Amino acid sequence: MKTATITELKNQLSSIIDRVRSGESVLVTDRGQPVARIEPVGADADDDARLARLERTGVVRKPSTAAPRLADPISIGKGSAVDVLLDERRSGR
Numbered sequence: 001m002k003t004a005t006i007t008e009l010k011n012q013l014s015s016i017i018d019r020v021r022s023g024e025s026v027l028v029t030d031r032g033q034p035v036a037r038i039e040p041v042g043a044d045a046d047d048d049a050r051l052a053r054l055e056r057t058g059v060v061r062k063p064s065t066a067a068p069r070l071a072d073p074i075s076i077g078k079g080s081a082v083d084v085l086l087d088e089r090r091s092g093r
Contacts (some may be wrong), residue, residue: 003027006035 028036
């Protein structure tokens with residue numbers, strides 16, 4: 001992977017984009033600290049591959065169990081929820 005400073009990136013943008021277009025990734029640094037990575041668009045086109053890469057790097061974690069299924073919405077009958085609430089208060093429930 002090529003490394004380029006922000007100044008190099010600004011001065012040689014066309015040539016760096018050509019390298020990325022040919023499949024190479026470029027790590028952009030600011031005062032020696034990595035701040036960005038420029039990668040070809042097709043590198044992680046598949047969502048599963050991208051998710052696997054993010055999991056390997058520790059950015060995301062797959063759930064240990066499946067998400068719980070939400071219950072079907074409760075039918076409140078005719079009227080609005082406010083009407084139902086007022087009826088419940090009147091009946092003392």
